[in-house]
Amino acid sequence: MSTIPVNHELDEVPWTTPDRGIAAMICLIIAESAVFIIFVVGYIFYLGKSLSGPTPREVLDLPIVSTICLLSSSLTAHAAVSALRKANVRMCATWLASTILLGAIFLAATANEWYDLIVKHGLTIRTNLFGTTFYSLVGLHASHVVVGLFLLSVTLTMALRGTLNEHHSEKLEVLSLYWHFVDAVWVIVFTVVYVLGR
């Protein structure tokens, strides 16, 4: 290999750039936000425009317990990242497991809610505009929870098999960013669908 040395640069400032995983996750969150905004706008636009029942007020209950579970899973996810930074894999696994448990409770509550809506109230995606917008918005969020749970489970499996170590902490942080985003979206969905939309 041959090279020609040329210009000399005098400043000796250390050169660092942001982590690419975190940069990419923030970009993904921007893109996903755009998708969710459209679904939320669709929901708000069609509020009260259904030509037939049931209406949100008749059939929706506030999902308090599952909301508390999902929001607190953000705290446990954060705790898992901090534990891994300190190279405490055992603590990290514990926090990951509790995150997954809380997320699974949330999903189970959603499944239960949908079962009631479909079987008891006869509300499906084809019933009326409320059904159309409700199932697609809440379903879109729930599918993001499923993806998050899958990724968290992979991480937990790695931790249990002993292949997870502190070098993975930046990657786990990327995953936790995604999880925080899913939680933040729920705050908006909860407010729009269950509080303002009723």
Added chain:
Amino acid sequence: MAATQVVDITEQAKPKELFLQKVHSWLTTVDHKKIGIMYIVYALFFLVVAGAMALVIRIQLMVPNNHFVSPQVFNRMFTMHGTTMVFFVGMPILFGFGNYLVPLMIGARDMAFPRMNAFTFWISALGGILLYFSYLGGDGLYGAGSAPDVGWFAYAPLTERVFSPGHSTDYWTLSLLLTGIGSVGTSINIMATIISMRCKGMTMGRLPLLPWLYFVMSFLVLVAIGPLTAAQVMLLLDRYLGAHFFDTQAGGSAVLWVHFFWIFGHPEVYVLVLPAFAFANEIIPVFSRKAIFGYPAMVAATVAIGFISLSVWAHHMFTIGMGPGANTFFTLSTMIIAVPTGIKIFNWLATLWGGKISFKSPMLFCVAFLFQFLIAGLTGIMLSAAPFDWQLGNSYFVIAHFHYVLVGAILFCIFGAFYYWYPKAMGRMMSERLAKWHFWLMVIGFHLTFDFMHVPGLLGMPRRIYTYEADRGWESWNIIVGVGAVFQAVATLIFVYNLISSYYKGEIAGRDPWDAWTLEWATSSPPPAYNFALEPSVGSRRPLWDIKHPEDPDSSYE
């Protein structure tokens, strides 16, 4: 100790490979340069296909009461022409150049996520193949339809099951969904690359303008493709699960689709035009032998265009009847976006001013771009006034306006970029003689077609009509437009021939044939797989100027 800047001058020996080995290496590559070239070849293929469709449309409209194709085929032609040109020519060709150039210009060895890069290319490619598979598979079990025929913006409720039975619309939706995933992935990759992979000393203030514009363009893709994807998902839910998003019979709104589509559709115009600006930003200074005029103003104008373009979408909807409030807002925001665009034009002119201009083929195309883009912008300002738009909305005047942008500005810059960077990618110069033929035929053809296309629009010829009566006075105009299209087709064939023949017979280019200043010219042509043997470090916006002129480096001024 001083950090050292280096230029790798190692000679690259081409390894001998069997044919299947070559195919295998292309199919499995994660190298940003190979992926970039695949994007470009893929887009050029579709450029020829969709260009042929445009010719069919022009032949059909050349004379009144023509029966060259049936009305059904005509509908498929303009739908496929528009969809292909936007999603399978414009986007991939620009992503191809971005993939190839961004890592080289910021002194990186690859994109931030090489494997994701390959994935997003292949999924976008699958989208294009799926769209064209509709010609075979569109019949489906219903025996209805073949290729999509709902227009490239596919207004509801025409796309609902009732009005579009069969699978033709599903092919349109699914292929756009797939390429959407690909585009978002590529944009995430480009942004992460620019944020995290810059070489030592390459601060955002020293970033060349091409990566800067690709950065803003990628941001626009993130926020614009999301709404399109969401709308496609809604349409799929309507068509497959019986949801009612755009089902007017059940209280759904057709206008909501129009809003969602253009929330994507207008930023998309800037997604396509920003890379064209980026090429002009690199080519005009090099062939004027001057640094770009007003670098900070250029960056600021780009960011301003990025933001304002998010609030202009409903100027596509004046004729829908939105009420005076919305009409006023979107008229004003559309006019405001002309300001940063004007700043750019003045900066390019100021770069030319007093420069030692050499009219090589890349520069010729960029100069034509400046004139044509100005006119395209002026008709844009005309159409931004809602009352004017009420008269001419949905007419050939609108078609002429946006083809002036897409062909006169974007395609001309893309041709310029080909002539400029081909020596870097292939190691050989393109024939300058053929390039001149290409340029002049293209200019003549372009102006014959799209200057004269404004007139039938003013005379009331609507877009998307299959044929027309002889007494409308549109006949002679359509003949001129059609003749221009033939000129453009010949020019494009010369270009394609030049691309292929120069690969075998072109003059060897060497590392830096244009005496340029950005980092891609610091490595051999074509660059080795690792781009730079030693990671470069830069002290200014024009690192190669600093190398060539150690007595007067830019780094002492910036």
